[in-house]
Amino acid sequence: MSNAQMSRDDFASLLEASFHEHDVAEGAVVKGTVVAIEKDMAVIDAGLKVEGRVALKEFGGRTGGELKVGDIVEVYVERIENALGEAVLSRDKARREESWVKLEVKFNNNEKVEGQIFNQVKGGFTVDLDGAVAFLPRSQVDIRPIRDVGPLMNTPQPFQILKMDKRRGNIVVSRRTVLEESRAEQRSEIVQNLEEGQVVEGVVKNITDYGAFVDLGGIDGLLHVTDMAWRRVNHPTEILQIGQSVKVQIIRINQETHRISLGMKQLEADPWEGIGVKYPMGVKVSGRVTNITDYGAFVELEPGIEGLIHVSEMSWTKKNVHPGKILSTSQEVEVVVLEVDPVKRRISLGLKQTLQNPWEAFRDMFPVGTLVEGEVKNKTEFGLFIGLEGDVDGMVHLSDLDWTRPGEQVIEEFNKGDVVKAQVLDVDVDKERISLGIKQVGGEAQGSAAGGAASAPEAGELRRGSIVTCEVTAVNEGGLEVAIVDTEYTSFIRRADLGRDRDDQRPEKFSVGQKVDVRITQFDKKARRVGVSIKALQIAEEKEAVAQYGSTDSGASLGDILAAAMKNREEQ
Numbered sequence: 001m002s003n004a005q006m007s008r009d010d011f012a013s014l015l016e017a018s019f020h021e022h023d024v025a026e027g028a029v030v031k032g033t034v035v036a037i038e039k040d041m042a043v044i045d046a047g048l049k050v051e052g053r054v055a056l057k058e059f060g061g062r063t064g065g066e067l068k069v070g071d072i073v074e075v076y077v078e079r080i081e082n083a084l085g086e087a088v089l090s091r092d093k094a095r096r097e098e099s100w101v102k103l104e105v106k107f108n109n110n111e112k113v114e115g116q117i118f119n120q121v122k123g124g125f126t127v128d129l130d131g132a133v134a135f136l137p138r139s140q141v142d143i144r145p146i147r148d149v150g151p152l153m154n155t156p157q158p159f160q161i162l163k164m165d166k167r168r169g170n171i172v173v174s175r176r177t178v179l180e181e182s183r184a185e186q187r188s189e190i191v192q193n194l195e196e197g198q199v200v201e202g203v204v205k206n207i208t209d210y211g212a213f214v215d216l217g218g219i220d221g222l223l224h225v226t227d228m229a230w231r232r233v234n235h236p237t238e239i240l241q242i243g244q245s246v247k248v249q250i251i252r253i254n255q256e257t258h259r260i261s262l263g264m265k266q267l268e269a270d271p272w273e274g275i276g277v278k279y280p281m282g283v284k285v286s287g288r289v290t291n292i293t294d295y296g297a298f299v300e301l302e303p304g305i306e307g308l309i310h311v312s313e314m315s316w317t318k319k320n321v322h323p324g325k326i327l328s329t330s331q332e333v334e335v336v337v338l339e340v341d342p343v344k345r346r347i348s349l350g351l352k353q354t355l356q357n358p359w360e361a362f363r364d365m366f367p368v369g370t371l372v373e374g375e376v377k378n379k380t381e382f383g384l385f386i387g388l389e390g391d392v393d394g395m396v397h398l399s400d401l402d403w404t405r406p407g408e409q410v411i412e413e414f415n416k417g418d419v420v421k422a423q424v425l426d427v428d429v430d431k432e433r434i435s436l437g438i439k440q441v442g443g444e445a446q447g448s449a450a451g452g453a454a455s456a457p458e459a460g461e462l463r464r465g466s467i468v469t470c471e472v473t474a475v476n477e478g479g480l481e482v483a484i485v486d487t488e489y490t491s492f493i494r495r496a497d498l499g500r501d502r503d504d505q506r507p508e509k510f511s512v513g514q515k516v517d518v519r520i521t522q523f524d525k526k527a528r529r530v531g532v533s534i535k536a537l538q539i540a541e542e543k544e545a546v547a548q549y550g551s552t553d554s555g556a557s558l559g560d561i562l563a564a565a566m567k568n569r570e571e572q
Contacts, residue, residue: 031072031073032044032072032073033070033071033072033073034067034068034069034070034071034072034073035051035069036069037056037067037068037069040056041054041056042054042056042067042073044073099129099130099131099132100132100166102130103129103132103161103164103171104164104166106161107161107164112158112159112160112178113129113158113159113160113161113173114129114130114156114157114158114159115127115128115129115130115134115156115157115159115173116128116153116154116155116156116157117136117149117152117153117154117155117157118153118154120149121135123137123138124136124137124138124140124141125138125141125149127159127173129159129171129173132171133171134159134161134171134172134173135170135171135172135173136159136172136173136174136175137172137174139176140162140173140174140175140176140177141175141176142175142176142179143176143179143180143183152175157175158175158178159173159174159175159178160173160174160175160177160178161173162174162177183218184258186218186219187218187219187258188258190216190217190218190219191219191253191255191258191260194216194250194253194260195250195253196250196251196252196253197249197250198249198250199247199248199249199250199267200216200247200248200249200250201245201246201247201248202214202215202216202217202221202245202246202247202248202262203215203243203244203245203246204240204241204242204243204244204245204246205220205242206242207236207237207240207241207242208236209225209235209236210224210225211223211224211225211227211228211236212228212236212240214246214248214262216260219258219260220260221248221250221260221261221262222259222260222261222262223236223240223246223248223262223263223264224261224263227251227261227262227263227264227265227266228240228264228265229264229265229268229303229304230265230268230270230271230272230303230304230305231300231303231304231305231306232290232291232298232300232306239264246264247264247267248262248263248264248267249262249263249264249266249267250262251263251266265304270304271302271303271304271305272304272305272342272345275305275340275342275347276340276342279301279305279337279340279347280337280340281337281338281339281340282336282337283336283337284334284335284336284337284354285301285334285335285336285337286301286332286333286334286335287299287300287301287307287332287333287335287349288300288330288331288332288333289327289328289329289330289331289332289333290306290329290330291329292323292324292327292328292329293323294311294322294323295310295311295323296308296309296310296311296313296314296323297309297314297323297326297327299333299335299349301347305347306347307335307337307346307347307348307349308346308347308348308349309323309327309335309349309350309351310348311323313338313348313349313350313351313352313353314326314327314351314352315351315352316352316355316357316358316359316391316432317358317391317392326351327351333351334354335349335350335351335353335354336349336350336351336353336354337349337350338350338353357429358390358391358392359392359427359428359429359432359433359434360429361390362388362389362390362392362427362434363427363429365389365390366388366389366424366427367424368424368425368426368427368524369423369424369524369526369527370423370424371421371422371423371424371441372386372388372389372394372421372422372423372424372436373419373420373421373422374386374387374388374389374394374419374420374422375387375417375418375419375420376414376415376416376417376418376419376420377393377416378416379411379414379415379416381476382397382398382476382477382478383395383396383397383398383400383401383407383411384396384401384411384414384420384438386420386422386436388434392432392434393434394422394424394434394435394436395433395434395435395436396422396436396437396438397435397492398410398411398481399481399490399491399492400425400435400436400437400438400439400440400492401438401439402438402439403439403488403490403528404488406473406474407474407481420438421438421441422436422437422438422440422441423436423437423438423440423441423527424436425437425440425527425529437527437529439528440527440528440529462484462487462489462520462523462525462530463520463523464520464521464522464523465519465520465540466519466520466523467517467518467519467520467537468484468485468517468518468520468532469484469485469515469516469517469518470482470483470484470485470491470493470515470516470517470518470532471483471485471513471514471515472510472511472512472513472514472515472516473490473512474512475507475508475510475511475512476507477495477507478494478495478507479492479493479494479495479497479498479507480492480493480498480507480510482516482518482532484530484532485515489528489530490530491530491531491532493518493532493533493534495507496535497521497532497533497534497535497536498510498534498535499534499535499538500535500538500539504534516534517534517537518532518533518534518536518537519532519533519534519536519537519540520532521533521536
């Protein structure tokens with residue numbers, strides 16, 4: 001082999017070794033020796049073919065006097081040789097690489113790291129973790145948003161690493177996690193020193209729609225809006241404001257979640273004690289409307305004491321009307337106490353009871369037999385409803401429309417809105433019913449005109465208590481229309497008057513043309529009104545039978561007594 005050939009082989013080996021050296025060295029952290037210090041630069045021999053320069057400031061602010069020739073330092077090799085024939089070295093990157101290794105260990109072990117916030121960037125702050133730069137999101141600075149971060153800048157403090165991505169060079173840290181962990185330890189210690197029922201002082205830190213959070217000295221408790229006062233509180237701001245010092249009682253403590261429920265009203269006397277004596281049933285009181293719902297209105301009688309006016313107790317005559325159309329919030333009203341339940345803390349109030357019952361007023365103003373005038377409000381299959389004075393309605397039954405013609409025929413002559421005259425036949429205050437008669441207006445003259453007769457027949461033996469025979473002229477759901485035999489009088493037997501037993505009170509058991517004996521319960525010759533009842537006849541017969549043929553105490557059954565009475569009646 002020639003010398004030339006050997007030289008070429010040696011050069012190739014050296015070149016390959018040089019390239020191999022490049023691959024190993026670039027991007028690595030190596031140890032180097034300070035061979036010279038020139039002004040603000042340190043010349044370092046890192047074992048490469050060429051030396052490199054590193055600014056003195058990269059050595060943590062060391063001056064040339066502190067860094068001496070011969071010192072061994074770690075540097076990061078960025079390039080083996082640049083255009084000037086020097087190695088490109090970096091002490092900062094060496095420190096950063098060194099920090100990454102340490103941080104990864106702590107991250108994997110879930111350990112805290114120490115750092116300093118040194119700059120503000122978009123969305124948060126940058127933190128120096130001993131050479132490595134991390135990102136601190138604004139939401140991770142503190143447990144609650146803080147306005148001024150100045151006092152936290154450039155101050156060594158602990159952080160928790162949330163995420164590390166070496167390929168991208170990203171580190172995300174949190175200061176909030178450290179605070180929460182510390183706070184949890186404090187909360188646990190504070191909770192151990194608190195007891196249910198204990199009265200403590202606190203400061204209102206936050207207010208929501210449902211209550212307020214009170215700082216008890218390192219731990220927060222919830223003061224719910226319903227525990228602020230015995231009276232109704234629509235929003236906590238009516239009573240509290242942020243920063244206000246309050247005295248509260250601890251109601252409940254959850255040792256697992258460290259949640260504390262607080263109360264203010266518990267420090268005051270319960271206004272519901274002795275409520276029954278203070279507000280007896282039937283007493284009239286004044287109050288203020290605090291809330292209106294679909295089912296009624298709440299009225300505050302005194303602080304902490306509210307009662308409900310149910311919609312059914314608001315008006316005598318206005319049915320199915322929304323309470324908001326009768327009352328308004330904050331309105332002062334007079335009400336009557338209807339019921340008090342101290343256990344359920346409920347008071348039932350009545351608004352309509354403060355006014356006179358309109359049916360009582362009508363009865364006093366228009367007694368039975370009085371003529372009234374009103375507008376036809378409605379037509380039904382059993383009669384007419386007439387609007388009367390006092391915002392009440394009266395009903396004219398089909399049987400009271402005409403003396404001779406069928407009611408179903410006569411009612412067709414009336415229209416809604418017609419103004420008619422009628423006679424008051426009956427006023428039932430309890431059932432809120434007023435019975436009217438149109439055929440009774442004009443008395444016998446109307447009967448003559450309608451029937452074509454010269455005059456109405458003589459009443460004969462018709463009187464209250466008399467027993468007469470009637471013929472069924474119509475059967476409907478509410479009872480029977482009947483005509484009194486041998487007279488021109490008609491009447492109506494209500495379902496309840498068809499018999500003593502419920503089974504006998506069924507109109508369908510009767511048929512048109514059937515004759516039945518009845519007892520006259522009401523007779524007004526002038527008004528030509530006759531009230532009859534089968535039930536009244538049965539009761540009267542029973543009383544008479546018991547009086548004549550023995551009492552039920554004698555040992556005889558009621559059936560035996562009635563049988564004896566019937567036999568005697570047949571013999572007569």
